[in-house]
Amino acid sequence: xxxxxxxxxxxxxxxxxxxxxxxxxxxxxxxxxxxxxxxxxxxxxxxxxxxxxxxxxxxxxxxxxxxxxxxxxxxxxxxxxxxxxxxxxxxxxxxxxxxxxxxxxxxxxxxxxxxxxxxxxxxxxxxxxxxxxxxxxxxxxxxxxxxxxxxxxxxxxxxxxxxxxxxxxxxxxxxxxxxxxxxxxxxxxxxxxxxxxxxxxxxxxxxxxxxxxxxxxxxxxxxxxxxxxxxxxxxxxxxxxxxxxxxxxxxxxxxxxxxxxxxxxxxxxxxxxxxxxxxxxxxxxxxxxxxxxxxxxxxxxxxxxxxxxxxxxxxxxxxxxxxxxxxxxxxxxxxxxxxxxxxxxxxxxxxxxxxxxxxxxxxxxxxxxxxxxxxxxxxxxxxxxxxxxxxxxxxxxxxxxxxxxxxxxxxxxxxxxxxxxxxxxxxxxxxxxxxxxxxxxxxxxxxxxxxxxxxxxxxxxxxxxxxxxxxxxxxxxxxxxxxxxxxxxxxxxxxxxxxxxxxxxxxxxxxxxxxxxxxxxxxxxxxxxxx
Numbered sequence: 164x165x166x167x168x169x170x171x172x173x174x175x176x177x178x179x180x181x182x183x184x185x186x187x188x189x190x191x192x193x194x195x196x197x198x199x200x201x202x203x204x205x206x207x208x209x210x211x212x213x214x215x216x217x218x219x220x221x222x223x224x225x226x227x228x229x230x231x232x233x234x235x236x237x238x239x240x241x242x243x244x245x246x247x248x249x250x251x252x253x254x255x256x257x258x259x260x261x262x263x264x265x266x267x268x269x270x271x272x273x274x275x276x277x278x279x280x281x282x283x284x285x286x287x288x289x290x291x292x293x294x295x296x297x298x299x300x301x302x303x304x305x306x307x308x309x310x311x312x313x314x315x316x317x318x319x320x321x322x323x324x325x326x327x328x329x330x331x332x333x334x335x336x337x338x339x340x341x342x343x344x345x346x347x348x349x350x351x352x353x354x355x356x357x358x359x360x361x362x363x364x365x366x367x368x369x370x371x372x373x374x375x376x377x378x379x380x381x382x383x384x385x386x387x388x389x390x391x392x393x394x395x396x397x398x399x400x401x402x403x404x405x406x407x408x409x410x411x412x413x414x415x416x417x418x419x420x421x422x423x424x425x426x427x428x429x430x431x432x433x434x435x436x437x438x439x440x441x442x443x444x445x446x447x448x449x450x451x452x453x454x455x456x457x458x459x460x461x462x463x464x465x466x467x468x469x470x471x472x473x474x475x476x477x478x479x480x481x482x483x484x485x486x487x488x489x490x491x492x493x494x495x496x497x498x499x500x501x502x503x504x505x506x507x508x509x510x511x512x513x514x515x516x517x518x519x520x521x522x523x524x525x526x527x528x529x530x531x532x533x534x535x536x537x538x539x540x541x542x543x544x545x546x547x548x549x550x551x552x553x554x555x556x557x558x559x560x561x562x563x564x565x566x567x568x569x570x571x572x573x574x575x576x577x578x579x580x581x582x583x584x585x586x587x588x589x590x591x592x593x594x595x596x597x598x599x600x601x602x603x604x605x606x607x608x609x610x611x612x613x614x615x616x617x618x619x620x621x622x623x624x625x626x627x628x629x630x631x632x633x634x635x636x637x638x639x640x641x642x643x644x645x646x647x648x649x650x651x652x653x654x655x656x657x658x659x660x661x662x663x664x665x666x667x668x669x670x671x672x673x674x675x676x677x678x679x680x681x682x683x684x685x686x687x688x689x690x691x692x693x694x
Contacts, residue, residue, distance in 0.1 A: 257444025303583025
């Protein structure tokens with residue numbers, strides 16, 4: 164029987180839709196002892212049982228960098244788009260992403276793979292589509308991490324200048340952060356979760372303190388609910404506001420990436436996704452409303468346009484004093500560091516999953532024998548980050564010491580990454596539908612499939628507006644090439660991945676057939692060698 168004959172049959176195996184296959188039973192049995200073993204050795208698998216609900220929740224929430232969103236994204240959205248109803252947008256998007264999570268979470272119960280997005284897409288839409296998604300995921304999450312390195316360097320150099328009177332080039336702290344993040348990425352994931360947890364809890368606590376202070380001491384307009392009025396969601400800036408706001412949620416979808424490393428993936432992963440979306444929607448809506456109350460709904464657009472990222476700190480200092488504001492500046496940095504570590508871990512695991520299945524060289528599909536971390540993937544991401552933030556390679560024509568470089572150039576890559584994640588979520592929604600329908604479970608999963616279809620349609624609309632308004636997102640002038648070159652990065656990654664998948668189908672059909680299978684691919688290989 165040829166590999167082309169094998170692939171459809173293993174994908175249509177009814178046992179896969181119930182989670183009762185012999186392979187899954189073996190994996191669960193092995194996972195109970197804290198390890199996932201393969202006949203190729205423990206170094207070809209991530210260590211099971213490392214994360215529980217709390218550790219996984221903190222890891223995925225850290226990627227959204229709550230303080231960076233409140234201090235950077237929210238004022239920018241108010242100032243650039245003129246949309247006062249930003250808090251209502253977070254509520255609406257929270258509902259859309261909850262609908263998305265209904266099908267996505269159910270998929271996570273049947274497919275445990277560190278390459279979550281591309282594995283789901285491969286299992287639903289086929290291996291070639293999965294190969295395309297794998298490259299989009301690598302580019303998207305790497306782009307978001309690189310963008311944060313630029314902001315981190317800019318903020319630290321500003322702190323040195325303000326408090327110590329020292330002029331520090333932005334790329335120096337950025338490179339140091341690359342080294343520290345790389346070192347932590349080499350260690351056990353449960354240690355990473357503890358670091359992320361401490362940083363996340365502290366920054367969220369400070370934002371909540373500001374929210375309470377703003378509500379207790381509103382501007383002259385009083386405690387207004389105008390920001391939740393649907394009439395505020397009108398105007399030319401609505402599409403851009405949608406793009407900014409959905410980017411603030413990025414992180415929750417990373418939960419399935421750690422499925423192989425959780426204690427009870429069938430339960431923990433889906434639980435964490437719903438908790439993450441619910442928490443993010445509530446936290447972001449409340450904080451955006453607090454900003455509007457503190458500045459006044461009638462003045463928030465004007466003030467945010469004038470002060471930009473300094474808005475939160477100005478409002479904080481007038482209510483909570485300079486000491487609290489100074490601490491907030493420091494936590495702004497540590498929050499970005501937590502996001503960097505979270506994205507680093509995700510990219511390293513995507514590279515590991517791709518190496519394990521043959522989409523990348525086999526060396527990427529091995530783990531550190533001591534910590535169980537995906538070593539080669541971690542080194543790859545550290546190398547890429549160091550190359551981009553290096554002063555000799557930064558994507559700019561301005562002098563290396565120009566303080567605007569990290570914001571004007573590297574930060575735009577966060578928008579590229581956000582577009583990639585939106586595209587992946589839309590594709591995953593379709594993959595969920597086809598996965599269950601092809602296995603004869605369409606009627607049993609009807610409610611979940613309707614939710615996935617609704618979310619997928621909404622995500623496609625958001626993706627359309629993101630591309631349409633990309634020039635506004637990156638601050639490009641009329642006619643600027645950046646308006647199409649930057650979103651074209653995601654299109655190019657998708658096209659290259661699809662071509663790669665098509666080539667694999669002809670040149671290496673056995674690699675093509677196992678795309679998205681994860682540890683189950685080892686069982687297929689073992690059966691082939693024993694036949």
